[in-house]
Each structure stands twice: as C-alpha cells, then as structure tokens.
Amino acid sequence: MTAIEAQNLGKWYHRQGIGVPTLLGTLAQWGRRHDTERFWALRGVDFKIERGQTVGVVGPNGSGKSSLLGLVAGTITPSEGTVRATGRISSLLELGAGFHPDLSGRENVFLNAAILGIPRADVRRRFDAIVDFAGLREFIDMPVKHYSSGMYVRLAFAVAVEMDPDILLIDEVLAVGDMAFQMKCLDRIRDFQKRGKTILFVSHALDMVEEFCDEVFLIHDGRLIQRGKPGDVIFSYLRAYMVRLGLLNVEEHGTREVEIRQVRLLDAAGQEAATFFTGQPLIVEVRYQANRPVEKPVFGFNLKTGNGFYVFGSNTQIAKYPIASIAGDGIMRLTIDPLTLMAGRFFLSLSIHSWDHAVQYHRQEDLHPFIVKDASEHKGLFQLNTAWELKPAS
C-alpha cells in the first residue's frame, strides 16, 4: 500500500522579496506590471513511498528538502502537481511549534497534542508515557518558559512520537538533546520501523541516514536527482555533490609541477567504494603526473573526522619510503590494512611536495570523503586490539 505519493510535485516562491505586503502598496502598483522571477524550491518530483518504508532525504542546504516535508505534511500548498499522504501524520518539523511559554508542561502536552489532531482521551491515556519518555516528571507543572532548551525539545519529541502516527516526518531534529535522549529517540524510531510505520527522514547525519533508511532520495536544486540504496546515494552525494559544489571546506593548491590526476578509494576486492569496514583494507590509488622530472618527491596523506579532528597523518618520508625521482605519469598506492578506524565519516587529504617541504606541488585538502562502518558493537574512534582475561583469586 502506498503511504505517500507525489506526482509532478512543485513549489515556487517569488524570488524578489516584496517584503511585507500591504494593501496600499498593492494599490499603488495597480496595473503596473511587476515581473517577479519565480524560484522553484521544488519541481517535477515524482515518487511513491510504500507503507513501512523509511526514506531518507539528503541534499545540500536549500535544496528543497524541507519544502518536500512541508508539502507532505500539508503545511505548504503545492504550486503544481499533487502529493497525497495516507494516514495520520506526525511531523517533527519544528519541535514545540505549538508550545505556549506561560502554560505548564502538562497543559502544553495537551495543547500540542490537540494541534497534532489527537483526541484528548488518547492523550490522557498516554500522558504518563509521554512524561516518562521526556524524563520531566518533576517539571511537568512548571511553565515551559523556565525549561532549558533540552527539556523543551524532549517534551515536544515525546508528544510527537507518543501519538502513534502512521507517517512520521523528521526534519533534522534528532541532533538536539543529550546523548542519552538521542539514543532513546533512535530506539523509538526503530520501534516505529518494526511496527510498519512509514518514516520520511531529512538529515545531514549521513551515517544515521545510512543506518536507518531503506531508501534515500538525493535532492539538489529542487530536483529529485537520485533515489536508491542508502549506500549508493550517499556515495554519489558525498563524491559528486559535496565536493563538486564546494560544500565541504575543501581546498586544492600547489604549483602543479606534479599533479594529482585521479584518486580512487578501493576496498579489499579492488572495487572503488565510499564505504569501508573496520578491520578490512582501504587502498588509496593516486594517479599522478609529473610535468617535469622531480627529485625526491614526498607523497603524504592525512585523515580527519567529519568535525575536523585530525586522526592520522603520514608521508613517504616519515614512513622511510624514499623516492629518488619521478617523471611522467604513474600510480602511487597507499594501503591501509587493516583499517582501524571505527564507524564514522572521514576525509582524506593528499599531497605531493618537495623533500624539504619548501614547494607544495599539489595538495588536496579534505577532498576525498569516505564512510567507515563497523560490524562490531565497539564504540569510539579507533579499533584497539583488546583481550580480556579473568583470573579469579581462589
């Protein structure tokens, strides 16, 4: 059964902000043609989402992801085409949108639930579950204006998920709340999936999208560019869009006496990939071209996490792999085996420079993103080789 169906869905806005529209202003311009350029936030989007599917929506900021969710939720009216959602929708588009600061948490739970269209009797029955989920039992009779932002969000999330919707729309709200609450939210989402609910999920947390979704939509410039398996779509998003569109803080510079022509990240089977597994090899193949013969060049690389934490760096000099000279083109292979990074998103930088670091021939900073997945349940950044040994005293 189809849960959400869109046909040729589109939404445009006026590009020129008319500011605050006024009657007098409109009358003053009566009869005068004003060409307002249309800006398509979303256009020509066709899709069907079956019940029980979890679909992730990825794309750069301003690509139309939130418009899509608004259209599905019904808060935005399409400019063309149609969108139809079957079943009760609960949207986590903006948490606590209906909260009133002067009212207590208790009163706001009822108000918020009413805005979501939930009968009062249902709320009363689930009230304890909501309060427990939010972990706000002692504060439930306090006006929400005195809540911390975390408490606010927890209450709002609790209301939205306890309402047992058929379709859950989530727009980048899971990033709030502390770690413990986030885990609770994710558990709740898994629970939703088990019960065959449909979830439409917008996030920049790509690893989360990959983990939870059955299918991923890639949206760019208001177009649904690609849909498919999470791994594939996220791969093209990372490689093609984030890098090409300059969305990452990437940098490329150098004299180009030696050029990095092509970089391929290969897995154990020698296949190009974007996702690698802890404990398996990662091979970086750098195709270079020396535009003039260069003595004692140094090839270097480093790895950073998604938030810029410097994980590891090395080069042929440090690794005692001296290169006498290079001329013409060739390939430099860097093998990382086993890959001891844990699950996460990483960025690879590459460089070719002179032996004394005086000349940077070509440096690509953070230009090559990849994802690491870990089959074990270990936590952290690195895989450490560990062994336990129990020695009872008696």
Place this chain on the structure above:
Amino acid sequence: MNPFRAIAPYRDLVANLVGRDLKSRYKGSALGFLWTVLNPLFMAFIYIFFLRLLGGRGMPITMEDIIIGVFAWQFTVQSVNAGLNAFTGNANLVKKVYFPREILPVSIVASALINFLLTVLVQWVLIAFLLWRKGAMLSGWTAALPAVVLYHTLFNLELVLLVSAANVYFRDTSHLVGLFLSAWFFMSPVMYPLSIVDTLSKSWPWLHDLYQLNPLTLIITAYRALQIPGATFPWSTAALVGWLWPLVAGVVIWRVFRRAQRYFSDLL
C-alpha cells in the same frame, strides 16, 4: 466540504486554544476577569456622563441601553482585534503544523464569546438593579437572547475570517480596520438609541433603511428590545434584509477564506 465537519475532529484543539487564551489572559492577574468587565463598564459610564453633560436629562437614552450597547460592541471589537493577528501572530504554528486553518478564527471568536457571556452575567445584574430602581424588571423576552447571541457570534466569525486572512495578504489591514471600527462605532447605536436616527431620517427616509442594513444596529437593538421592558424592535423590509445579508456573505467569505488559506504559509 462541510465547514463544520472539517473542524469537528479538532474540537479539542479549539478547546485548548480557547483555554490557552483565557488562561494567559486571566493568569497572573487576580483582577483579570474584572478588567474585561470594568473596561466596557467604564466606557459606558464615560459615555453616559458626557451625554448627560452635553444633552442634559432630555437625552433619550438610559444607562441600561448604553451598557447593553457597549458590551455587545465590545464583543465584536474584541473578536476583530484578536482576529487580525490570528495567523500573523501564530506564524510558527501555521508554517510548521497542518490543521484546518479555520480553527484559529473559530477559537478566537469562541474565546471572545466566553468573555462576552461572562460580561452578560454582570450586565444582567446591573440592568436588573437599574430597572429595579425604576420599579421594573428584566423583560421575559431575555430568554430569547441566545438566538441573537448565536447570530452575533456567527457575524463576528465572518468578520474574523475576513480580517485574519486579509491581514496575511496585506499587513496594513490592521490600520484600515482600526479606522473602519471607529467609524462603525458611530454608525451603530452603541451609545445612542435608534430613535435619534428616526428623527434624522424624517427628511431622508432612505437614510433610515440604509442604517438598518448594518447588522450591528440590528443586533444591538435586538439585545435592547429583548431585555428592557417596553423597548421594541422596529421591523421593516430593510431590517429583514439587514438580518439576511450576512448569512449570504458568510458563505462567500468562507469560500474566499478556504482559497486564501492555501498560501498562508508562503506569506507568513
């Protein structure tokens, strides 16, 4: 689409929004309710004082007339003023959550209605006292008051649907409405009886008919006719048309509102 069926599943939301409005109005001020009564009451006292000052004892209006007029007028003004910001003041809600948009105007009018009914209770006490001093009593027709209140409420709802949507499209609506309300106040028999217009319209009979097309004229006059013994309602063709046209207008306004609300979230 049946307007009432669309709203029915959201009864709880209306109840909650009304509760939220009343609570935030009365919370934190012990005199909260007293103020909603004292305001129109003071207005009534000021009018009667100046009318007596200007017109002397011969002014053909009583304190009861003015109290009824001012309280009824207050109901409409309160609805319209709150209605102006029904959507512009709840932009976050409208943009982020879907619910039938009529809910907000409906709950604003419902909240104003509750206030009005509370003031009506005070009004009865006051009028009964004023009449008792003259050796009279509230008219038995007072029992028919709910019918007029219902009509008045629907009329206010129409106004609120109109101004709330207009204010989303044109943000200077509130200024225009402010001007309009001032004029309307004097064009309705809030602080003078209908008989003044009768004397004026001796020479221009059409003025009298025109005057009767104003629904508030009819509503206020009906309130007086029902509650004050001896007061009558001047039936005429114009009055009949005056009663009926808002019902037709209501259908049109509701249709326009349904169309207009589709783009609220784009404009807010």
